[in-house]
Each structure stands twice: as C-alpha cells, then as structure tokens.
Ligand SMILES: Nc1nc2c(c(=O)[nH]1)N[C@H]1C(S)=C(S)[C@@H](COP(=O)(O)OP(=O)(O)OC[C@H]3O[C@@H](n4cnc5c(N)ncnc54)[C@H](O)[C@@H]3O)O[C@H]1N2
C-alpha cells in the first residue's frame with residue numbers, strides 16, 4: 001500500500017498554476033495575484049494630517065495659550081499650497097497634505113476652533129499627528145506579492161496603488177462525475193436498492209469551497225464505454241470522479257481508465273479512502289478517481305484534490321491550517337493505515353468524533369456534524385482521551 005503522504009505528493013504533482021488573466025478589481029476577490037505589485041511612489045504619497053485641527057510651526061506653540069492667524073482652510077482633497085509662516089496656522093482636516101512651513105498638527109479639541117484666528121490652548125510635541133510620506137511603503141517596495149490570495153485587505157492595498165485591474169490566475173474549472181447504477185438525483189423517488197446521489201453535490205460544493213468552478217455531472221450509470229467517452233470529451237482543468245474504483249464486478253471508473261497509460265490505481269494506507277486512482281488523460285487533464293463511499297469521497301477530496309486545486313489557483317501554501325487538539329474521546333484505528341476521523345469541537349482545543357460510529361465510510365448523514373478531520377498516523381493503533389491529535393479545520 002502507498003502511504004498517505006506519498007499519494008498526496010503524487011496528487012499535487014499533477015497540478016500547476018493555471019494561465020493568467022487581467023480582471024477588474026471588483027472581480028478579483030478570492031483569486032490569486034500573478035505578479036508582484038510594486039509602488040513607484042512613497043505611500044502615503046505626501047506628509048498629511050492624522051487629525052482634524054490646525055497645521056502649525058511648533059516654535060509658535062511653545063508658550064501657551066497663543067493666538068495664531070488662520071491663513072488657509074484645507075479639507076482632504078485640497079490642492080491649495082499655502083505656506084505657514086511664523087505666527088500663522090492652516091485649518092486642516094484628516095488626510096489633507098501638510099502645508100509647507102508647518103511641522104505639527106494641533107487637534108481641534110485643543111483650540112477654540114476659530115476660522116479667522118485660532119486660540120491654541122495646548123499643543124503636542126513637535127511632529128505629532130503628521131503621517132509621513134513613505135511610512136507605509138517606499139518606491140520599489142513590493143506591496144502585494146505574486147501568489148497573494150486577494151482578500152479584502154490585499155484588494156485594498158492594490159487599489160491604494162492605483163490599479164483598476166490585476167493579473168491573476170484563472171480559477172480551475174473542475175468536472176465532478178458521480179458514477180453508480182444505484183444513484184438517482186436527490187428528490188427522485190427511490191425504488192429498492194436506490195439511494196440519492198450525494199457525492200456529486202458534496203464534491204461540487206467542495207470544489208467551490210476550494211475556489212474552483214464546479215461542473216457537476218451525474219449520476220452517470222455503470223456503462224464503461226459511455227463513461228470513457230464522457231471523461232475523454234470533457235474540456236476542463238481537472239476531473240474528479242466518485243465510485244467504481246475498488247475490486248467489485250461493476251467498478252466502472254477503473255474499467256473505463258485501466259488502459260490509460262498515465263492513470264494509476266493504487267491502494268493507499270488510509271481509512272477511509274483506500275482505493276484511489278489518479279493521473280492524466282491523453283490531453284493532459286489531471287483526473288482524480290475517488291472511492292464512492294461518501295465519507296471516503298469527502299476525506300479523499302480533502303487530502304488529494306483540494307491541495308491540487310489550490311496550486312492551480314496559484315497558491316504556494318496549499319495546506320489547511322492544522323490545530324493541535326486534545327481528544328476528549330477514545331477510539332481504535334486500523335492497523336498500518338492512517339486514519340482520517342471526522343471530529344467536532346467540544347471546547348476551544350478539545351475534540352470528539354463527529355459521531356460515536358467513528359470514521360465509517362458510509363456515515364454520510366452524520367458527516368454533517370464534522371468540523372475537522374483528525375489525521376491519525378498509521379503507527380498509532382488507539383486514540384485515548386487526553387491524547388494530543390492533529391486536526392485539519394474543515395469548517396470556518
Ligand atoms: N472486496 C472488497 N470490497 C471493497 C473494498 C476492498 O478492498 N475489497 N474496499 C472497500 C472500500 S475501502 C471502499 S472505500 C469502497 C470503494 O468502492 P468504490 O469506489 O468502487 O465505490 P462504489 O462501490 O461505487 O460505492 C461504494 C459505496 O458508496 C456508495 N456511493 C457511491 N457513489 C455514491 C454517491 N455519488 N452518492 C452516495 N453514495 C454513493 C455506494 O452506493 C456504495 O454503498 O469499496 C469497498 N469495497
């Protein structure tokens with residue numbers, strides 16, 4: 001059996017950052033920047049006021065109180081260029097350029113708020129409340145680096161540089177194909193033996209949550225030739241299938257792809273998720289064939305597909321944040337296989353199994369309780385209450 005780590009590496013190796021496109025800033029959220037954005041100007045661009053008040057020469061406000069002549073009125077956005085000479089002040093609002101001659105801002109609260117003259121009752125130390133040009137960034141600084149996920153803060157930084165568009169990696173378009181003659185779309189009546197297809201919905205939602213665009217196909221019947229034709233006709237960046245990869249008489253995905261030279265089927269030392277396939281179709285499209293049991297599909301997507309999609313988006317860090325938690329529960333794990341146990345939090349750092357039935361790969365209803373996936377190494381045979389365990393956080 002192949003180790004969990006080795007199969008993760010093989011899955012990731014199939015992925016590369018996708019081509020880049022220029023998008024409007026309004027459409028950039030959640031995409032990954034494809035180029036370093038440097039500033040050519042100091043940021044802030046000029047010294048400006050941090051307070052509504054008066055721009056003064058500090059030498060004029062050492063003996064207090066003092067009355068100064070108001071020589072200008074400077075709202076934010078003012079293009080005026082007054083000069084503050086001895087005995088004068090400029091009324092100034094937060095964000096307006098500090099006029100020549102002035103070196104200190106006196107907040108309005110320390111004055112009589114006059115407009116022709118101003119009585120300054122108290123004053124801060126020299127230079128106070130002046131936001132200096134270049135204190136955020138200086139010309140040549142990389143402000144937003146290639147590979148940055150464009151969240152609200154990064155988009156603000158891009159906008160502050162004055163860019164209306166950005167070059168980003170395309171989102172992966174991912175086809176999700178669920179297979180199995182027993183499956184019908186949710187909402188359809190069920191005859192004996194049939195169940196609703198939940199995996200194509202699970203995987204499509206997981207693709208979207210990983211920042212991809214999902215093309216949900218299915219459920220498709222166990223027809224080897226039709227499935228092969230379908231898989232080879234898809235024009236997408238990656239394909240994820242569910243079901244049909246173990247050793248059953250009707251394992252359609254395996255049968256449809258067994259002749260593909262660049263697709264391999266392996267047993268991975270992990271529970272759930274043992275039977276796996278991956279590789280490339282003749283046109284180079286990466287394909288991940290996940291086992292059909294719903295918890296296996298969930299855990300396999302998390303382990304093998306999600307990191308690959310993140311890499312296609314242009315991210316360098318493709319790992320989930322892990323939490324070192326304490327088990328508040330006791331369970332056994334399969335010998336010689338890593339275990340991926342759905343867990344939920346019962347305290348800030350304490351977790352229990354999402355369901356007392358554990359990591360059974362068919363427990364799709366109780367999967368809804370999972371907030372994390374505990375990764376128990378293959379060499380551990382039992383988790384006891386109080387043991388430290390590593391948990392991937394799969395919900396916010
Ligand atoms: N003799 C053996 N049998 C099995 C082995 C084995 O090593 N030897 N491995 C078991 C393990 S582990 C897994 S995992 C499953 C994987 O099987 P497949 O990937 O071939 O999946 P199917 O047989 O198609 O389905 C398994 C199970 O999951 C249900 N299913 C499938 N697709 C969906 C879907 N879209 N939505 C909801 N549920 C789905 C399906 O009805 C089956 O109950 O094989 C074991 N067997």
Ligand code: MOO
Pocket residue numbers: 270271272273274275291293296361
């Ligand atoms: O590996 Mo299967 O995914 O245990 O049920």
